[in-house]
Amino acid sequence: MKKLAILFCIVSMIGCTEKQISGKTDSLDITFDCPAEMWEETLPLGNGSLGAMPDGGIRKETLVLNEVTMWSGCEWDATNPNALKNLPKIRKKLINGDNIGAQELMQKHFTCTGNGGENPRYGCYQTLGKFEIDFSEMFGADTSFTDYDRRLSLNNATAYTSFTFNYKGEPAKFRRDYFVSIPDKVIVIRLTTENAPLKFSMAFSRSGKEMVYADDNLATLQGMLDSGEPGKDGVKYFAKALVTKRTDNEAIIMIAATTDYKKIINHQEHKDFSTLQYDVVKALDKVRIVDYNTLTSKHIAAYKQYFDRVDVAIDNAETQSADTAALYLQFGRYLLICSSVNATLPPNLQGIWADALHTAWNGDFHLNINVQMNHWPMEPGNLSDLCEPITKYVEGLVPSGEHTAKTFYGTEGWAGHVLANAWHFTAPAENPTWGATFTGGAWIALQLWEHYQYTRDKAYLTRIYPVLKGAAEFLRANLFEYQGYLVTGPSTSP
Numbered sequence: 105m106k107k108l109a110i111l112f113c114i115v116s117m118i119g120c121t122e123k124q125i126s127g128k129t130d131s132l133d134i135t136f137d138c139p140a141e142m143w144e145e146t147l148p149l150g151n152g153s154l155g156a157m158p159d160g161g162i163r164k165e166t167l168v169l170n171e172v173t174m175w176s177g178c179e180w181d182a183t184n185p186n187a188l189k190n191l192p193k194i195r196k197k198l199i200n201g202d203n204i205g206a207q208e209l210m211q212k213h214f215t216c217t218g219n220g221g222e223n224p225r226y227g228c229y230q231t232l233g234k235f236e237i238d239f240s241e242m243f244g245a246d247t248s249f250t251d252y253d254r255r256l257s258l259n260n261a262t263a264y265t266s267f268t269f270n271y272k273g274e275p276a277k278f279r280r281d282y283f284v285s286i287p288d289k290v291i292v293i294r295l296t297t298e299n300a301p302l303k304f305s306m307a308f309s310r311s312g313k314e315m316v317y318a319d320d321n322l323a324t325l326q327g328m329l330d331s332g333e334p335g336k337d338g339v340k341y342f343a344k345a346l347v348t349k350r351t352d353n354e355a356i357i358m359i360a361a362t363t364d365y366k367k368i369i370n371h372q373e374h375k376d377f378s379t380l381q382y383d384v385v386k387a388l389d390k391v392r393i394v395d396y397n398t399l400t401s402k403h404i405a406a407y408k409q410y411f412d413r414v415d416v417a418i419d420n421a422e423t424q425s426a427d428t429a430a431l432y433l434q435f436g437r438y439l440l441i442c443s444s445v446n447a448t449l450p451p452n453l454q455g456i457w458a459d460a461l462h463t464a465w466n467g468d469f470h471l472n473i474n475v476q477m478n479h480w481p482m483e484p485g486n487l488s489d490l491c492e493p494i495t496k497y498v499e500g501l502v503p504s505g506e507h508t509a510k511t512f513y514g515t516e517g518w519a520g521h522v523l524a525n526a527w528h529f530t531a532p533a534e535n536p537t538w539g540a541t542f543t544g545g546a547w548i549a550l551q552l553w554e555h556y557q558y559t560r561d562k563a564y565l566t567r568i569y570p571v572l573k574g575a576a577e578f579l580r581a582n583l584f585e586y587q588g589y590l591v592t593g594p595s596t597s598p
Contacts, residue, residue, distance in 0.1 A: 131257075131259065132257065132258040132259045132430075132431060132434055133255045133256065133257050133258070133259075134147070134255060134256045134258070134431070134435070135253065135254065135255040135256075136160070136254040136255070137252055137253070137254075138160075138252055138254070139159055139160040139161045139162060139252075139254065139265075140159040140160055140161075140254075143157065143159075143168060143459040145159075146158060146159045146160075146168065147160075147254070147255075147256040147263040147282075148256070148439065148442065148455070148457050149256075149261065149262075149263060149282060149283060149284045149291075149442065150170075150284050150442035150443055150455075150456050150457070151284045151285060151286045151289060151442065151445060151446065152172065152286075152442070152443060152444055152445040152446040152447035152456070152493070153171065153172050153173075153289065153446060153447060153448060153456075154169070154170065154171060154172075154284050154289065154290075154291055154359075154360075154361060154456075155169065155170035155171075155172075155284065155442075155443075155455075155456040155457045156168070156169055156170070156235075156282065156284050156291045156359075157457055157459070158263060158265065158280070158282050158293075160254040160265040160280075162239075162243075162249055162252075162267065163238075163239055163240050163243055164236060164237065164238050164239065164240065165236070165237040165239070165265070165280060166234055166235070166236050166237075167234065167235045167236075167237075167282070167291075167293075168231060168234055168457070168458075168459045169231065169232040169233055169234065169235055169291070169343070169359070169361070170231055170232050170456050170457055170458055171232045171341065171343075171361045171362070171363055172443075172447055172448055172449050172456045173339065173363045173365030173366070173448055173449060173526065174229060174230045174231070174232055174329065174339065174341060174363060175227050175228070175229055175230070175329065175339055175365060175525070175526040175527070176224070176227040176228050176230060176329040176330045176331070176332065176338055176339070177224065177225050177226050177227015177228065177329075177330075177331065177332050177338070177525065177526070177527055178225055178227070178331040178332055178333055178336060178338065178368075178527060179369075179527045179528065180218070180223075180225045180226075180332075180333070180527070181507075182216035182217050182218055182220065182223075182529065182531040183216075183217065183507070183508075183511040183512070183531065184213065184214065184215060184216060184217050184512070184531075184532075186212075186213040186214075187213055187214045187215075187511070187512045187532075188511060188512060188513070188514050190209055190212075190213040190214060191214070191512075191513065191514070191594075193209055194206050194209045194210060194213075194214060194594050195584060195593060195594065197209065198593055198594060199586055206594060207536065207537075210536035210540060210594055211535075211536055214512070214532060214536060214540065214594070215532055215533065215534050215535070215536055215539065215540075216531035216532055216533060216534060219534045220523060220529075220531070220532075220533040220534035220535075220539065221465075221466055221468065221523050221533060221534065222534060223332065224330060224332030224333075225331070225332035225333055226332070226466065226468075226523075226525055226527075226529060227329075227332060227466065227525055227526065227527060228461075228462055228463055228466040228467060228468075229452055229453075229454060229458055229463050229466065229467030229468065229526070230312075230329065230458065230460070230461050230462075230463065230467075231310075231458050231459050231460060231461065231463075232310075232325075232341065232343060232361055233308050233309060233310030233314070233325055233343070234308065234309045234310065235306065235307075235308055235323075235345060235359060236306065236307055236308075236309060237293075237295075237304050237305075237306045237357075238304060238305045238306070238307075239278075239303065239304050241303040241304070241305075242278075242297075242300065242301070242302070242303050242304070243269065247269055247270055247271075248269065248270045249267050249268070249269050250267065250268045250269075251266070251267055251268040252265075252266075252267040253265070253266050253267070254266075258411070258431070258434050258435060258438045259408075259411065260283075260404045260407065260408075261283060261284075261286075261403070261404070261407040261411070261438070261441070261442065262281065262282065262283040262400070262403075262404070263281070263282045263283070264279060264280060264281045264282065265279070265280045266278065266279040266280070269300070271299060271300040274299060275299065276297060276298060276299040276300035277297065277298040277299065278295075278296075278297050278300070279295075279296050279297075280293065280294070280295050280296075281293070281294040281296075281400075282294075283400065283403050284403075284442070285391075285399060285402070285403040285406075286403055286406040286407055286445055286446065287402050287403065287406045288387075288390065288391045288394075288399060288402065288403070289360070289387055289446075290358045290359060290360045290387060290388065290391055291358065291359040291360075292356070292357075292358055292396075292399055292400075292403075293356070293357040293358075293359075294354070294355070294356050294357075294396055295354065295355045295356075295357070296353060296354050297353050297354075298353070301352050301353070302351075302352060302353055302354065302355060304355070305318075305320070306318060306323055306345060306347075306357065307323050308323050308324070308325035308343065308345065310325060310327070311461065312327060312329075312461055313327055313328070314326060314327030315327065320347070321346065321347035321350065322344070322345070322346055322347070323344070323345040324342070324343065324344050324345075325341075325342070325343040325344075325361075326340075326341065326342045326343070326377055326380070326381075327340070327341060328340045328341070329341070337374055339363050339364060339365050339368060340363060340364045340374065340375060340376075340377060340380060341361065341362070341363045341380070342361065342362060342363075342377060342380035342381050342383075342384055343359065343360070343361035343362075343384065344359070344360055344361075344381070344384045344385065344388060345357055345358070345359045346358050346359075346388050346392060348388075348391075348392040348393070349396075356396055358388055358391060358392065360384045360385075360387040360388050361384065362380055362383050362384055362387075363380070364379075364380060365448070365526070366448060369500075369526070369527070369528075407441065410441045410445065410487060410489075410490070411434075411437065411438065411441060413486040413487070414434075414437065414485060414486050416430040416433055416434060417430070418430050433481075436480070436481045436485070437481045437485045437487065439451075439455055440478065440479070440481045440482060440485070440487060440490060441487065441490065442455075442456070443455040443456040443457075443478075444482075444487075444490040444493050444494075445490060447493040448493070449493060449497060449526060450469070450475065450478070450479070450493040450494040450497050451475075451478045451479075451493075452467050452468060452469050452475075452478075453465050453466075453467050453468060453469070453470060453474055454467045455478070466525065468523060468524060468525045468526075469497070469524040469525065470522055470523065470524070471520050471521065471522060471523075471524050471544030471545065471547055471548045472522045472541050472543075472544055472547065473547070475494070475524075475548060475551075476547065476548065476550075476551055479494060479551055482555075483554055483555060483557075483558040488555060488558055488559055491552075491555045494548075494551055494552070495552055495555070495564075495567075495568065498548055498549060498551070498552060498571055499568075499571060500528050501518070501520055501524060501528050501530055501545065501548075502518045502570070502571060502574060503518075503528070504518075504528040504529065504530045505517075505518030505519050505520050505530040505545050505574070505578075506518045506574065507530075508520075508521075508530040508531050509578050509581075512531065512532065513542075513578070513581070513582055515577075515578060515581035515582055516574075516577050516578065516581055517573075517574045517575065517576070517577030517578025517579070517580075517581060518530075518545055518571075518574040518575060518578055519542055519544075519545050519578050520542075520544035520545030520546075520547075520548060521533060521539060521540065521541055521542055521544045521545075522538060522539050522541050522544055523539060524544070524548075530544075530545070536594075536596065537596060538596060539596075540594060540595055540596050541595055541596050541597070542582070542592075542595050543579070543592075543595065545575050545578065546575040546576070546578070546579055549568075549571050549572055549575040552568045552571060552572070553568070553572060556568070579592065
């Protein structure tokens with residue numbers, strides 16, 4: 105893969121909060137001088153399947169964890185039996201200029217059944233939970249702290265927190281390093297102290313229906329998400345944290361997690377918790393005796409294969425503004441790598457990072473530009489080979505989209521609207537004022553076409569041709585004549 109150099113001669117000013125100070129462009133660090141006061145100030149780490157956001161708390165470190173397939177809900181048929189027979193009436197009202205009448209018919213007859221994104225079966229992307237490391241035994245009530253430094257390295261996809269504290273009248277140092285390994289598929293945390301003993305306890309927490317267990321060197325979390333359908337199992341998940349090394353001044357913690365989403369979406373038999381546990385233990389066993397420096401080097405090398413393809417140089421007299429803009433551009437590439445490499449699903453509205461059980465907008469895949477925006481850095485940012493998650497996802501939308509095209513519009517091809525989720529929902533949403541945009545399928549198919557435009561990969565074009573053809577067939581079949589023109593409708597502007 106060729107390396108690109110991007111030169112900007114004109115750049116707009118991008119603001120930076122007082123406590124967030126970007127380093128030089130050759131370091132590409134995002135730094136803070138205090139712990140995160142809100143989740144949005146934590147540091148995003150990820151390997152496409154696992155995400156971690158440490159807050160750098162002094163007395164207690166909290167990492168919000170994610171697994172990309174943590175989806176509640178299930179597959180369901182949202183067909184409205186009244187939609188197709190009312191479509192000609194809606195179009196007739198539009199042709200006659202009766203937009204209000206058309207909208208009333210749309211609201212009454214041309215939405216999905218079951219309230220769409222508000223239906224428990226639609227589901228929601230959820231956090232895996234929190235991993236908390238309590239250091240309260242190390243510090244007294246009057247312990248003082250100085251030299252606080254918390255930073256995310258975009259060059260290496262690593263983060264750390266460090267500070268100095270007073271121990272028995274003498275200065276002592278505490279450092280925590282974190283990364284989410286791309287090749288080894290585990291979250292790695294290293295704790296080190298100088299001139300003071302290291303003491304901590306650890307545990308998972310989650311405000312849902314789950315089982316948690318913890319002792320000095322082991323913590324587990326397991327549960328099942330709500331399918332939204334009585335009597336039907338939802339996605340099962342299992343996570344384990346293991347202290348693989350513990351001395352007076354150093355500890356290494358590794359976390360692995362998985363779900364049975366792949367089995368469910370492929371209509372295979374669900375995994376039980378013992379199988380999920382086996383998969384997690386197997387992942388940890390592969391790395392638990394590997395030297396920390398070896399793990400770190402492998403991760404950084406795997407990450408740099410993607411990130412180091414682009415250098416950014418901005419010719420601007422205002423050096424701080426230029427450095428911030430370069431940092432911002434590279435941060436976009438960083439987020440795409442961390443949420444796409446080896447991923448089962450493409451980045452959703454949250455990327456892969458979410459801190460709640462009910463994520464805003466369900467943390468789903470809005471096809472009316474949001475998913476596309478997540479992928480803007482992919483082709484021009486020399487990350488073309490991260491296209492597989494979005495390609496597989498769009499291919500997975502086609503069967504559902506064909507059903508939607510047939511049952512709502514009576515046409516060939518496949519349709520997507522605004523809402524889409526991990527269960528390949530493609531029907532019009534619950535509110536036609538925004539959810540009736542039926543160009544979502546064609547719009548997201550253009551993301552695949554753009555990849556071909558950049559790569560000229562004929563094998564890839566052969567693969568995605570049915571997707572492109574089906575999206576085009578749907579639009580063609582929904583053209584109708586109006587004042588001498590062929591137009592589409594009903595729809596809304598996204």
